[in-house]
Amino acid sequence: MKIYRPITYRDAYTSAPASRLRRGAAIWQSTVAVMLLLATGCTSLLNPINGVPAKRLPPQLFASPKNNLVPIDVSLLALEPPRSYQLDAGDILGIYVEGVLPFNPPDAAPQPPPIHFPDAGSTLPPSVGYPIAVAEDGTLSLPLLSPIDVRGLTLEQVREQIRRAYIDERILLEEKARPVVTLIKERTYNIIVVRQDNVGRGGGGGGGGEIRGSSDESASGNLVKLPAYQNDILHALVATGGLPGLYAKNEVKVLRSSKADQRKRALFVQQFYAHQEAASCDPCACPPELPEDPSVLRIPLRLPPGVVPSLTDDQIRLEDGDIVYIESRETEVFYTGGLLPGGQHLLPRDYDLDVLGAMALAGQAIGAPGRSGGGGGGLGGAASVGGVPPGALYILRQTDCNGQVIIEVDLNQAINDPRSRPLIQAGDVLILQYRCEEEVLNFGLGTFFTYGIQQLLQNNNN
Incomplete structure (x- = not known):
């Protein structure tokens, strides 16, 4: 008599076709891979940033270099006194x-x-x-x-x-x-000098990474009396502390006190805001930026080599009530985030700062693993155990009409190729991230390293 026995799970599994086995193994491997990626907190998948490589962007999106600028001859800011003193009212x-x-x-x-x-x-x-x-x-x-x-x-x-x-x-x-x-x-002239470079500054200018906010942008004002033939820009600066410091823009502004110049400045501001209000009615219009005021004299203190400013005696001569204004550089900052310590940092005034220098200024060593507290790594101690540094840096740069361009910097190329290190400009936001393969590698190295230590300890105990 023929006896039938029930088919077990093992029989069904062993009798399954080979294709079904391969399909099940592939599904299992995919599931493990997805779980591994999610376990590492892969920011390239969870928080993707779509950037354009730096080499593909046009030159107008990059900052102008400052390393080749040279200081002007400061004697151009002083009047040449006559050989004999010439009299006038007030002597x-x-x-x-x-x-x-x-x-x-x-x-x-x-x-x-x-x-x-x-x-x-x-x-x-x-x-x-x-x-x-x-x-x-x-x-x-x-x-x-x-x-x-x-x-x-x-x-x-x-x-x-x-x-x-x-x-x-x-x-x-x-x-x-x-x-x-x-x-x-001799006769004297009353000159007003307003400076924003002698005010105390808060943190955030170096590697501390703190958001600055203790400076209220207050300015120091001075009323100086300059004798005749010394009533010029250079003597006004020397009498109030010298040339602009590192916290001020490398330029001098002169506002004339005459009623005609005051009316010109008021009319200029009215026309600009009237044009801006008309443009705001059109949703597709680009809001205009404030152009240069023609009634304000701006004198740059650093120029490209071979360029000599054409300053006349009438331009550098100061009369009663004229205002010499040294403007602060409070807005010339860049921001850091991601694996970089979050903060606001002041840009150098007289030299260029590329992406590698900006990372060092923010407190991130070049080629070192990202900080676990940077907000975006999700690796905890695994990154430090793995030792693979983050390789993707993104620069969020504002463009005209409230637009934005994201510049992707490959740090491995940037270390070896200076052309892959774009210069940082005011308003940039730097975000450092791991690539997905870097996070997986760090997680794998850290996991197997930890597992090996545990096995070694267990063997020693046994």
């Missing part, structure tokens, strides 16, 4: 005319003239005579004479005019007319 002269200033009776002995010593810091020599100021119209008033126009004259020319006037009016004989004319105090 105070020391004048002595024997018998007239002061008046002496014919039978009295002449009085000696007073002597004046200059103030501290003045370069004038001691002067002799009674102080008489040059009027606003440039004239000089003396006893028994009509006002004498002395604007633009030297001291020697004024002395000769006074002598000739007293002789022509028959007040003094020719052999007695020996006036003394000296300069007691």
